[in-house]
Amino acid sequence: MSGFFDRLRSQRPKTTAQPGANASREIPDNLWVKCSRCHTAVFRKVFEEQFKVCDKCGYHHKLTAWERVSLLSDPDAFLEWDAGITPADPLQFGPDYQRKLEEDRQKTRLGDAVLSGRTLLANHPVALGVMDFAFRGGSMGSVVGEKITMLMERALSERLPTIVVTSSGGARMQEGIYSLMQMAKTSAARVRLQEAGLPYLVVLTDPTTAGVAASFAALGDVILAEPDAIIGFSGARVIEQTIRQKLPEGFQTSEFYLKHGFIDSVVPRKDLKSSLARLLGFLTRSGSVASVTE
Amino acid sequence: MSGFFDRLRSQRPKTTAQPGANASREIPDNLWVKCSRCHTAVFRKVFEEQFKVCDKCGYHHKLTAWERVSLLSDPDAFLEWDAGITPADPLQFGPDYQRKLEEDRQKTRLGDAVLSGRTLLANHPVALGVMDFAFRGGSMGSVVGEKITMLMERALSERLPTIVVTSSGGARMQEGIYSLMQMAKTSAARVRLQEAGLPYLVVLTDPTTAGVAASFAALGDVILAEPDAIIGFSGARVIEQTIRQKLPEGFQTSEFYLKHGFIDSVVPRKDLKSSLARLLGFLTRSGSVASVTE
Amino acid sequence: MTQRVLEVESPLLELEEKINELKIVNQTGKIDLSREIEALERKASQLKKSIYENLTPWEKVRLARHPERPTTLEYVNAMFTDFFELHGDRHYADDAAIVGGFARLDGQPVMVIGHQKGKETRENLFRNFGMPNPEGFRKAGRLMKLAASFHVPIVTFIDTPGAYPGIEAEERGQYEAIAQNIALMSSLPVPIIVTVIGEGGSGGALAIGMGDRVLMLEHSVYSVISPEGCASILWRDATRAEEAARALRITAQDLHRRGIIDAIVSEPPGGVHRAPHVVFGKLANIIAESIEELAALPSALLVERRYQKYRAMGEFVCAVENEERVPVAAGVG
Amino acid sequence: MTQRVLEVESPLLELEEKINELKIVNQTGKIDLSREIEALERKASQLKKSIYENLTPWEKVRLARHPERPTTLEYVNAMFTDFFELHGDRHYADDAAIVGGFARLDGQPVMVIGHQKGKETRENLFRNFGMPNPEGFRKAGRLMKLAASFHVPIVTFIDTPGAYPGIEAEERGQYEAIAQNIALMSSLPVPIIVTVIGEGGSGGALAIGMGDRVLMLEHSVYSVISPEGCASILWRDATRAEEAARALRITAQDLHRRGIIDAIVSEPPGGVHRAPHVVFGKLANIIAESIEELAALPSALLVERRYQKYRAMGEFVCAVENEERVPVAAGVG
Numbered sequence A, B: 001m002s003g004f005f006d007r008l009r010s011q012r013p014k015t016t017a018q019p020g021a022n023a024s025r026e027i028p029d030n031l032w033v034k035c036s037r038c039h040t041a042v043f044r045k046v047f048e049e050q051f052k053v054c055d056k057c058g059y060h061h062k063l064t065a066w067e068r069v070s071l072l073s074d075p076d077a078f079l080e081w082d083a084g085i086t087p088a089d090p091l092q093f094g095p096d097y098q099r100k101l102e103e104d105r106q107k108t109r110l111g112d113a114v115l116s117g118r119t120l121l122a123n124h125p126v127a128l129g130v131m132d133f134a135f136r137g138g139s140m141g142s143v144v145g146e147k148i149t150m151l152m153e154r155a156l157s158e159r160l161p162t163i164v165v166t167s168s169g170g171a172r173m174q175e176g177i178y179s180l181m182q183m184a185k186t187s188a189a190r191v192r193l194q195e196a197g198l199p200y201l202v203v204l205t206d207p208t209t210a211g212v213a214a215s216f217a218a219l220g221d222v223i224l225a226e227p228d229a230i231i232g233f234s235g236a237r238v239i240e241q242t243i244r245q246k247l248p249e250g251f252q253t254s255e256f257y258l259k260h261g262f263i264d265s266v267v268p269r270k271d272l273k274s275s276l277a278r279l280l281g282f283l284t285r286s287g288s289v290a291s292v293t294e
Numbered sequence C, D: 001m002t003q004r005v006l007e008v009e010s011p012l013l014e015l016e017e018k019i020n021e022l023k024i025v026n027q028t029g030k031i032d033l034s035r036e037i038e039a040l041e042r043k044a045s046q047l048k049k050s051i052y053e054n055l056t057p058w059e060k061v062r063l064a065r066h067p068e069r070p071t072t073l074e075y076v077n078a079m080f081t082d083f084f085e086l087h088g089d090r091h092y093a094d095d096a097a098i099v100g101g102f103a104r105l106d107g108q109p110v111m112v113i114g115h116q117k118g119k120e121t122r123e124n125l126f127r128n129f130g131m132p133n134p135e136g137f138r139k140a141g142r143l144m145k146l147a148a149s150f151h152v153p154i155v156t157f158i159d160t161p162g163a164y165p166g167i168e169a170e171e172r173g174q175y176e177a178i179a180q181n182i183a184l185m186s187s188l189p190v191p192i193i194v195t196v197i198g199e200g201g202s203g204g205a206l207a208i209g210m211g212d213r214v215l216m217l218e219h220s221v222y223s224v225i226s227p228e229g230c231a232s233i234l235w236r237d238a239t240r241a242e243e244a245a246r247a248l249r250i251t252a253q254d255l256h257r258r259g260i261i262d263a264i265v266s267e268p269p270g271g272v273h274r275a276p277h278v279v280f281g282k283l284a285n286i287i288a289e290s291i292e293e294l295a296a297l298p299s300a301l302l303v304e305r306r307y308q309k310y311r312a313m314g315e316f317v318c319a320v321e322n323e324e325r326v327p328v329a330a331g332v333g
Ligand SMILES: [Zn+2]
Pocket: A035, A036, A037, A038, A039, A040, A054, A055, A056, A057, A058, A059
């Protein structure tokens, strides 16, 4: 899988934002990247070969949605769905919000915080949704809710397994109650997959909290998490203010939730694709799911 | 409902053990009963009017199976089922065990630790099973397992709600693995009631532990408990020996399990019949259950 | 947290006090003030009407949190008969911040479930100010499943600042408990009627708030985040809550206009706590009628309609429908 | 708790040691002891056979608890490929005393679940000596439901002294967790194959032990209560465990004769730990064949057969069948 960012570049040479752009900003020299946790400088090539996982401290830097797709998809297999669905400003929250949306559109080359489509993962046809934290903190408004729901409804009609990679601070405040209702909409769609006997796998990445954690992210048949991702409902700051004490070390991390019984397995990024492929192998042999050769 | 022991006497004048016999043994004067918890002497008539609940301290003395039937059944409504099922000694545990069975048969006038039948409870037709702690500590061997299973199977074929009042120290050791397998047998029968949409109500009385707690007793649609009953899986002595510390006050009581989320309501004996009737009213209106006038 | 007298109602209360004083004077018989009193009462009535018809969103937040506002158990006890409270999640605990049990509405069995706030400090501590822990949501989920097994309609009351933000709540999977309930409610084959009676606080509200009919009391609010929280996140200034309350569109009127809720239950001037029984009676009728109507539907249709109802929620721009494309060929906008 | 060398095998071990000593002498070439060695080896082989064919129930208990006996994960790693461990009950914790996950047997997906003991003190503490808390049973239940949703057969391994008797285990509903699993297993529409590999301790064993085929290793035991527990309750004397072990009929041979289990998997002389791979291979074949056979049944028939299998368990006297009677008329025997 090494060189997957190269592949990504060649796949979308003109329109994609530079992969690793976020992490690289810190060091002007483009050959080096500085780990945002341990601050070690890493040779960019090595950094990308490790899928943005720090060689030194193991920190999993955030991936963009397209990088995530490249990590998980077989080459040239991804077909995007619903790219035309983009945010309105239903509450008329004002020009400030609109400007931020435009900034994030420029930055991420995404219409909103989720990218969805059909692809092959190690030859398994799947419906894949990936969130991008760089777009408004991965917050779920109407577009994220709609695209996740569409993803599942398409998976349903095409009898595909669904995989969603989450990264979100929660609901998008600027869409008010519409955001809240996306929790209902997406969860309801997820139940339909269950009723149809179709697998739904979730990968929690840093961070997955609040409204997204408390809806489709929590409802996977199997739930994987990347190491050291922050997961939970309430934000650490809110909890500290409420209980007026410091939070324990490691609170709300993947490992914390593994210990507390909410995550099936914490999987390092390098093993993520193979882990998902293995799970698909276990869950898609019944004939109820579209076959590999389809 | 007062005078129910009188009714019981008139109903079964020759063959029943004297109601209240257990509690009364302590005081020779038959007009008085001594509370086995607070040791207050209570006028027998009052004691019986209170269904063997101590006026002073509220302690719920154990009821015999027939007393329990009288407490819950409408007058003359009870038809016993499966009285002919009595214990074998499948492991040939020896004469000592056989002698104890015979003693308990004499003492309780029961074939084993459960009495089951069809009856009316406030005009609701129900399948009713009640356990008697006085028969080998209410332990579940093949007979208890078979009669509870028969009760449920009959309820299934007659589309009756099932009510079981438990009182048991657990499995009957002297029947070894057969006892253990009654947990599987009764639980499986309970699931059939669920699949058929038939209500199954449980009343936990003192004590309900180990193999009975961990099978049909835990599986009620609604689970009531009498006050201050001991409930749990492991015995207090075993736990103390394992962890080498004293158990907290109130450990494994009804109130403890109410607080910990395993009991729907703690109901004093005087309200038990009316509570069950109310629950039956909520659960039997769908037409899926035999109607009251059947 | 909240005061017994809101700013907005103080002119009214002052006027009412004055009228009472005049009435006492009047009763002495020395001067006849009847006409003046009558005039003042008319004025008070107009004032009342105008105050409560023109509350700002923030004033509604204050009113929705009013300590005298009836709580779930008051609705339950007034509107239903034969309430049989059931406890526990069968896993960890019984959470007093959510109450539930069987009851009868017009003689028909229902399962009622609601957030429960307290009226004074001790009760509020016991009820954790109506903020559930995961076991509260799981109790609600268990009771909803129980109701569904026996074809009993579900009636819920929403009144919570939100799910409790505590260490243990997080440890026991607050997010998971909420998600499971929402998923559950999306597919239960019995009618679900939801009423927001006070505060509809975010995921903690939605966790018992997905239904075939969602009603809101006239002065209740329902929001993805508290105005204070929104202000402190967006503008790093919690004192701008009033502004956030306006921006978030959290009033019953706003949400009804946008099709998020199905109906508004009007309150007497001054709020439901001034004449609760009027509201109890009206609400009981609406709920009973809704259940009757919904129970007549085949359960598959009921569930399908509920799905489509929530499926339609959301506002976005849709350039091309049902599109599927190769990113290389098309580029990405 | 247990020793590395059991009393019953010490004569054999002594003899084997002597033979080894003679072999060393023999290798010096000074004396030819080949014939004597051969004779002794024959004797050792006979002794081995006679010892392990005639173990008393108590000796079997000791062997079933032997610290070198393979644990669930050793079976899983040897018999299956592609094991993907899954964690957690999605409510409270991940319990290391029960392990589970997807795996492949002969290339076919299965869900494997088993009690997990440790081999040495640290691991035993981590695994709580194979004694699950409620969350262990709930994890197992969750994984079984997951398997059933995707038509994946379930394979369980039993090896526990019993459910953990602790304060917190009781608080979190040990009895309820066990009951739920048993109820669940009675109705899962996929084949369930159970193997008792060591100790089958009471409800804690049955909680993952109800199946279409229940196998026991030749020297494993399965009992409603530990012999020590039985002796201490019945005779108030835990030292009479040997007697209790006999009385309780807990050996594979006893249980097979009584129709409680379906087959015995023979062990090499000295027990499975002396040549585990022989057993792993044999057991894998039996399980794979059982699954193949059971998977061919319609799932309703599979569940019905499982029901009838357990339905038939129990020994009692039955005077009159299907009787219903009025107690007044008939009296009570
Ligand atoms: Zn680093």
